[in-house]
Amino acid sequence: MKLLIALYFYILATIQLGLLLGVYHYYRSQSTVRPSPYWMGSLVVSILALTTFGTGIVTIEDVSKPEFNFTIANSLFYIAAILQFLFCRSLNRPISRRLKYAFLLSVLIFIPSFEWMRINGTFESRTAIICLITGLFFILQTFQLRSKRKTTPSQQLIYLQYATTAELFFAIGRLSVVIASGFTIRQVEQIPQFLILLTIMQIVMNTLAYIAIGGYWSERIALASAQSQTENEEIKALLIERESLISNLLKANKTAATGALSASIAHELNQPLGASQLNIQFLQKKLSERNLTTEQYQEILAALLADNQRATNIIQSLRSIFSDGKIGVERIDIVGLIESVLKIAKPEIQAQSIQVVLRLESKSFINANRGEIQQVLLNLINNAIQVLGDKALSSRTLQIESRDVPEGIKLLVSDNGGGVPTDAQPHLFELLSSSNKRSGMGLGLWLCHHIVSRHGGHIRYQDAPSGGAEFIVFLPSIQD
Structure with missing residues (x-):
């Protein structure tokens, strides 16, 4: 009889242990939703309680005066019941520190109280007290589960509520059998078979409750995974839209940056074209007169080639800016890149009587997208030209x-213009910042920051020693 009852407890403990190991393994394989510490704690304590109780049954002699391990086992059952209730309550609201301390105090009171009943009480009184306490927890759990189901329908919570209701039913049945028994039970063999059946069934329902909680956790993982997949698709669509928007902004910025210099560029381009036209007309005249010497022919041809090369350089510089090249990077000499951008800005620089000071001392190369870095340089140079052109200065200086x-x-x-107002500096590289509009920088600086950042560098502003603005750009170089 003892071994059979103990075997029931061991079997249920093994089932709960399997559930615990399965949950732990599943938990380590995903990080979407963590299992509740109250539920996991309750399951661990319940396994220890079942094992301790089953071991105690094997060695018990007098049921009315059991060994101390029964105090340990019943205290563990009490703690498991508390943790399971806290799990149900946590479904509706966070567990307050005051409630945790209250239950901790109740555990400290329960242990010596049950120990006193173990020594001085009877089997019937101890069973009745345990049935009343667990029944109270089952009632409270049922209310919490019903409240949760009103806001969040869940099939697993329905199963949990059914299992809890069944536990309450079997606890009431055990209490009724104990009250109805008219004699004092001292041996395990004297315990009514119906009482043993009700006890085993109550623990079976408790195991099913843990399984239902595990199912609820799996249900939340499935919902979280589905939600995560939906959010990932939305984020992916937003990122594609963002890249498309930035690409369009880059194209618009190319047009705006070169458009601001268009008049000067057209004037600069007209000069070699006009000179070529005059040379061609002069050549036609000499040929018609048949009065063209070899020296004149070579001089006119050299002038045409020089003017053509001058126009070609301007067009190639513009083409490199407007080229829709791939995002892929290439090995770039930053000094050569600066000089190519200055060729585009040169007409406007000359028109504004700006003195350019170059100190190009770098020898390293960078891996970058040529067109994008050209945009950064063109934006910074163009901003300086605009600021210097608006200022009545005796001398205008642009230093690179x-x-x-x-x-x-x-x-x-850097330049020797007025610089950027102090209140605008913290928001200088923000998109659509009103301070950027006031300072005349606009969208260009945000794009500069975006381009430099995705090349692994950074850009910042500081007041120049000359009293103007100074932008400092760092780009990682190719490491040998």
């Missing part, structure tokens, strides 16, 4: 520096 620094190249673009 490049130097090698550890792991990269530092570029400095």
Whole structure:
């Protein structure tokens, strides 16, 4: 009889242990939703309680005066019941620190109280007390589960509520059998078979409750995974839309940056074309007169080639800016890149009587998208030209520096204009910032920051020693 009852407890403990190991293994394989510590704690304590109780039954002699391990086992059952109730309550609201301390205090009171009943009480009184306490927890759990189901329908919570209701039913049945028994039970063999059946069934329902909680956790993981997949698709669509928007902004910025210089570029381009036209007319005249010497022919041809090369250089510089090249990077000489951008800006620089000071000392190369870095340089130079053109200054200076620094190249673009107002500086690289509009920088600086950042570098602003603005750009260089 003892071994059979103990075997029931061991079997149920093994089932709960299997559930615990399965949950732990599943938990380690995913990080979407963590299992509740109250539920996991309750399951662990319940396994210890079943094992301890089953071991105690094997060695018990007098049921009315059991060994101390029964105090340990019943205390563990009490703690497991508390943790399971806290899990149900946590479904509706966070567990307050006051409630945790209250239950901790109740555990400290329960242990010596049950120990006193173990020594001085009877089997019937102890069973009745345990049935009343667990029944109270089952009632409270049922209310919590009903409240949760009103806001969040769940099939697993329905199963949990059914299992809890069944536990309450069997606890009431055990209490009724104990009250109805008219004699004091001292041996395991004297325990009514019906009482044993009700006890086993109550623990079976408790095991089913843990399984239902595990099912609820799996249900939440499935919902979270589905939601995560939907959110990932939305994020992916937003990222594609963002890249498309940035690409369009880059194209618009190319047009805006070169458009601001268009009049000067057209004037600069007209000069070699006009000179070529005059040389061609002069050549036609000499040929018609048959009065063209070899020296004149060579002189006119050299002038035509020089003017053609001058126009070609301007067109190639513009083409490199407007080229829709791939995002892929290439090995770039930053000094050559600066000089190519200055060819585009040169007409406007000359028109505004701006003196350009170059200190291009860098020897390193960078891996970058040529067109994008050209945009950064063109934006910074164009901003300086606009600021200097709006200022009544005796001398206008644009200074561009490049130097090698550890792991990269530092570029400095500065002017002796008025600089950027202090209140606008913190928001200088923000998109659609009103301070950018007031300072005349607009969208260009945000794009500069975006381009430099995705090339692994950074850009910042500081007041120039000359009293104007100074932008400092760092780009990682190719490491040998």
